[in-house]
Every structure is written in structure tokens, then in C-alpha cells.
Amino acid sequence: MGAGTEAGTGRSAERREQLTRRAGSTRRDRRTRPARGGERLVTGLACAGAFVVVLDATIVSVTLPAIRAALGFSPAALPWVVNAYTLAFAGFLLLGGRCADVFGHRATLLTGAALFTAGTAACGFAVTADVLLAARVVQGLGGALLMPVTLSLLTTTFTEPDRRARVLSTWSAVGAVGAASGPVVGGVLTQWAGWRWVFFVTVPIGVLCLVGAARGLPRYDRAGRPSLDVVGAALATAGLTGVVYAVMRAAVAGWTSPQVMGPLAGGVVLLGILVPHQARWARQPLLALDLFRLRAVSSGNVVMLLLGLGFFASPILLSLYLQDVHSWSPLRAGLGYLPVGAAMFAGARAAGALTLRFGPRRTSVACCLLGAAGFTGVAASLGADSSYPLTVVLSGVVFGFGTAAAFTPITVAATGGVPSARGGLAAGVLNTVRQTSGAVGLAVTSTVSAAAADAWADAHPGRGGAHGASALAHGYGVAFLVCAGCVAAAALVAALAMPGPVPDSPGTAARSG
Structure with missing residues (x-):
């Protein structure tokens, strides 16, 4: 009897202690979460941060010839104007996501925006190749802090499923606009104002992010928070x-x-x-492995990996196809991508409502299948004499809408139900998967395209060689077929592995995980 009483008392004390810790955590979360009146500021900061990070990953591609002429880059070193940014960005994303949990949204966003803006300005003022490359690394480090914290800000501020889905669709749409407008804006600025303005154009946005975060985001309560x-x-x-x-x-x-x-x-x-x-x-x-016991997190990241393998190489492949096969200028090729970019924006904007109506799993499956169909259409229609409306406008709009719409339900699944104390980590993991899959996808599709072009040229001697228009078109067609396969695989994994409705709040995941 006494032993039972003691055991019951022990369990009661343990239960009270757990409730006390949970209540304290809830109070801290409330103190560090913006009030409802500041939700517009949070959305604006998150979208602005994501926009400049994505824009600077794509805007430089069409300016490379001008940069080479101005700063004397060798042919081997020139690609590192892009690679230096990508490498720093991808390498530090996971750390950047964890910093949001350890040091808070405000400090992480301020640090990331400061590094990114300083690096961007240094790129614009660079007078040597080495200075430009070093500044691009600083940009990448800033982006690695900015991108996860923008997503973590949204997922911890907007906990209701409907509001979270809508705001994430806006965040994805802004990112789609940044990705699609990069080549166009870069081409226009390079031609009319000079390559340095490709970097200067985003500095004011970075400054606004700094001012908004400093004045509008609450300071972080470090009580009981983890160390790095x-x-x-x-x-x-x-x-x-x-x-x-x-x-x-x-x-x-x-x-x-x-x-x-x-x-x-x-x-x-x-x-x-x-x-x-x-x-x-x-x-x-740094990486709590039990996070992946949540089915939504693990399956969402696998689907994101497969989608990224197929999608992120597509803008570059289409641009190279238009320039190499049809001899379009970089500016014209950038403008030619605008219909796809518009479809991406429309898909990202529609994704929130689709996710709310059909759920993350069914929306992911349907959108990935639509994207795979569009990629297959591009692969089937590519040729040396193919028409732009058939190849890019029709099929490109289909894959642009489908793939862009898929990102929101996958993001909802992979971050929904994650405890608020691990929101930055979940965002960092998801963004790391996205960025790494993009780099791997581009490398694989580039290799496949070159090998397929060589094989076609060997099978058709006397028709222009490996660098002939027909051989190049065949190579790009095979690469797009690989893209279609990856996105179709994403649809299959989503159908088999992703759960139905995700938990409504961080507390649900904390209790079930």
C-alpha cells in the first residue's frame, strides 16, 4: 500500500514537472512569437529574404561574359562566380537552420541579412576576380542563414493549417518569381546599366530586411534554449x-x-x-535524428529530393537549348522563359488553396504528376526545328505550374507538426535537401545530355558532330526525360509514403514524436 502510494506520488510529481516544463516552453514561445499585428511584417520579411536569396542564385548566369571581360576571369575560373555562392549556401544551410533555433529568429535574420547585403555590395564594387569570388562566398553564407529562418518564421508564426498553407503558397510564389525573373532582370541590367547593377539591385531590399527585423521582431528568450x-x-x-x-x-x-x-x-x-x-x-x-521519426518529415524530404532532382536543372537546360540549338541571345532566352515563370507563379499561388482542399499528400501527387507530364512533353517535342510555342510555351507552362505548385504541400508536410523549438532545424533540413538536390540534378542532367548528344552524333555521322544542333537537341531531350522520371518518382513516393493530414500544431508533434 505504501509502496503504491509512493509510486503514485512519484508519478504525480513527474507529471507536474512535465506540465511545468511544457507551460514554461509555451510561455517562452509566446514571448518570442510576433503578435497578430506583426504577422504582415513577418510575411514581408520572409518573402523579401527568400526573394533576394533565390534571385541572386539565378541573376548572375547571363552576366558571366560581361564579368569575364571586366575582371579577366579564365574560362576555368568563370563558373565559380556561380559555384562559390552555391557551395557556401548549400554547405551552411543546415547550420543556418539550427542557428534560428539556438539564437532566435531576430538575431539569425539580422546576421544573415547583414552578411548577404554586405557581400552583395562587395560584389558590385569588386575590382578583381578574387574579390568577387570572396564576396560571393559571403553572399552564400548570408543566404544560408536567411533562407531557413524565413521558412521557420512562417511555420512558427502561422500554426493554423489554413493560414500556414496560404502564407507558404505566397512564400513559394515569391521564390518562383525570383527564380524566373533572375535571367530576365540580369540580362536587362547587364545590357542597359552594366553587370555591377546585377548585384546593386538587391542591396536596398537587404537594407529594408535589416531595418524591419531590428524594429519589428521580438528579442529571443534564451531561458532553457539549447546550445550549438x-x-x-x-x-x-x-x-x-x-x-x-x-x-x-x-x-x-x-x-x-x-x-x-x-x-x-x-x-x-x-x-x-x-x-x-x-x-x-x-x-x-545539431541534427536531432528523432525528428525523422515523424513520417511527414521523412517522407516530405524524400519527395522534395526527387522533385528537386528533376526540377531545378530545367531553367538552365531550357536556356541552353534556346541558345545552343536556336542561337538565341542570353537576354532573349531569359525573356523566352517568362511564360514558364508566369506558370510557376500561378502554380505556387494556387497551391495553398489546393493543399487545404485536398490535403498535402493528394496535392503533392497530382502536382508532381502534372509536372512529370510537362517534362515528358518537352522531351518529346525538343528538336533542331521545334517551334518555341510547342516546346517551351505549351509543355513548359504545364511543368512550370505543376512543379511550382508541388513545393507548398511538400513544405507543409515536412514542417507541419514539428515542435517550435525545432522549426529552424526542420526548415534547414528541407532547404538543404532542396539545394543539394538541385546541384546533383544539374550535374546529372548535364552529364546525361552530353553523353546522349555524343551517342547521337556517333550514330548519325556527317550531320554536324556532337556539337550540331540535332545532336544537342537530342541530348537536351534525354535530359528532360530524366527530369520527368525523377518528378514521376516523387509522385509515387508521395502517394505511398506521405501521411494524410499533418498535425495542426507543434504541440501535436511534440506529444506524438
Whole structure:
């Protein structure tokens, strides 16, 4: 009897302690969450941050010839104007997401915006190739802090499913506009104002983000918050950097080159060490592995990986097709992508309502299937004499709408129900998967395109060689077929693995996880 009483008393005390900790956590979350009147500011900051990060990843591509002429880049070094940004961005995304949880949204956004804006301005004022590359690295670091915190801000501020879906569709639409407008804006500014204005144009937006975050976001309550896992951060950053570097290098040196295999093996080993470090050795791990026990998180990231493999290479493939096969100028090719960009914006805007009506799983499946159909249409219609309306406008609009609409339900699934204390981590993981899948997808499709063009030229001697228009068109067609397969696989995984409705609030996941 006494033992039972003592056991019951112990359980009651333990239960009271758990409730006290949960109540304290809730009070801290409320103190650090913006009031309803500040939700517009949160949305504006998140969309502005995402816009400049995505825009600067695409706006530079059409300015490379002008930059090479001005700063004396060698042909081998010129691609690193793009790669330096991408490498820093992808390598530090996971750390950036965790920083939002450890140091708070306000501090992380201010630091990220300051680094990004300073790096952007330095790019515009660069007088040597080395200075420009260093500034691009600083830009990438700032972007790696900005992108996860913009998503984490939204998922922790808007906890109701309908409002979260709508605001995430707006966030995705703004990102789609940034991706689609980059080549166009870059071409116009380079031709009419000079390449330096490609960088200067986003500086005012960065300054506005700094002012808005400093004045409008609440300060972070550090009571009871985790510390940063420095060892885990070093392993994750170095491992991701090695893998992404190897993937980018593979498009030039080949997958069997020591320049590729060395960094790839090193990155994989470091990421392999990261797993037991997080599971056994770290007191407060950077990457809490139990997060992936949530079915929505694990399946959402796999679907995002497959979608990214197929989608993110498509703007570059279409631009190269129009320039290499049809001899369009970079500016004209950028303008030619506008119908696809408009479809992406429409798809991203419609995704919120579709997700609310049909749920994340069914919306993801339907949108990915639509995207796969569009990619298949592009692959089937590409040719040396193909018409622009059939190839780009018709099929491109289909895959643009479908794939852009798929990002919102996948994001809702992969971040829905995640405890607020891990919102930044979930956002960092998802953005890392997106960025890494984009780099891998571009490397794979570039390799496939070149190999298919060579094979076609060997099978059709005397018809222009591997660099003839027909051979190049065939290579790009095969690459788009690979894109279609990846996006169709994303639809299949979503249908089989993604759960139905996601939890309504962070607390649900905390209790079920």
C-alpha cells in the first residue's frame, strides 16, 4: 500500500514537472512569437529574404561574359562566380537552420541579412576576380542563414493549417518569381546599366530586411534554449561542402576524376561520422535524428529530393537549348522563359488553396504528376526545328505550374507538426535537401545530355558532330526525360509514403514524436 502510494506520488510529481516544463516552453514561445499585428511584417520579411536569396542564385548566369571581360576571369575560373555562392549556401544551410533555433529568429535574420547585403555590395564594387569570388562566398553564407529562418518564421508564426498553407503558397510564389525573373532582370541590367547593377539591385531590399527585423521582431528568450553543437556543425558543414563541391566538379572533370572522388569520399565519410555523433555523443545534437521519426518529415524530404532532382536543372537546360540549338541571345532566352515563370507563379499561388482542399499528400501527387507530364512533353517535342510555342510555351507552362505548385504541400508536410523549438532545424533540413538536390540534378542532367548528344552524333555521322544542333537537341531531350522520371518518382513516393493530414500544431508533434 505504501509502496503504491509512493509510486503514485512519484508519478504525480513527474507529471507536474512535465506540465511545468511544457507551460514554461509555451510561455517562452509566446514571448518570442510576433503578435497578430506583426504577422504582415513577418510575411514581408520572409518573402523579401527568400526573394533576394533565390534571385541572386539565378541573376548572375547571363552576366558571366560581361564579368569575364571586366575582371579577366579564365574560362576555368568563370563558373565559380556561380559555384562559390552555391557551395557556401548549400554547405551552411543546415547550420543556418539550427542557428534560428539556438539564437532566435531576430538575431539569425539580422546576421544573415547583414552578411548577404554586405557581400552583395562587395560584389558590385569588386575590382578583381578574387574579390568577387570572396564576396560571393559571403553572399552564400548570408543566404544560408536567411533562407531557413524565413521558412521557420512562417511555420512558427502561422500554426493554423489554413493560414500556414496560404502564407507558404505566397512564400513559394515569391521564390518562383525570383527564380524566373533572375535571367530576365540580369540580362536587362547587364545590357542597359552594366553587370555591377546585377548585384546593386538587391542591396536596398537587404537594407529594408535589416531595418524591419531590428524594429519589428521580438528579442529571443534564451531561458532553457539549447546550445550549438559545434562539432556536429563542423561535420555537417564540411561533409555537405565536400559532397556539393564534388557534384558540381563532376560536370567538368567527370565522375571518376580524383578531383571528384576525393571530395565526394571525404564528404560522405564526414556525414557518416555525423550520424553516430548526433545519436550517441552530442549532448545537444545539431541534427536531432528523432525528428525523422515523424513520417511527414521523412517522407516530405524524400519527395522534395526527387522533385528537386528533376526540377531545378530545367531553367538552365531550357536556356541552353534556346541558345545552343536556336542561337538565341542570353537576354532573349531569359525573356523566352517568362511564360514558364508566369506558370510557376500561378502554380505556387494556387497551391495553398489546393493543399487545404485536398490535403498535402493528394496535392503533392497530382502536382508532381502534372509536372512529370510537362517534362515528358518537352522531351518529346525538343528538336533542331521545334517551334518555341510547342516546346517551351505549351509543355513548359504545364511543368512550370505543376512543379511550382508541388513545393507548398511538400513544405507543409515536412514542417507541419514539428515542435517550435525545432522549426529552424526542420526548415534547414528541407532547404538543404532542396539545394543539394538541385546541384546533383544539374550535374546529372548535364552529364546525361552530353553523353546522349555524343551517342547521337556517333550514330548519325556527317550531320554536324556532337556539337550540331540535332545532336544537342537530342541530348537536351534525354535530359528532360530524366527530369520527368525523377518528378514521376516523387509522385509515387508521395502517394505511398506521405501521411494524410499533418498535425495542426507543434504541440501535436511534440506529444506524438
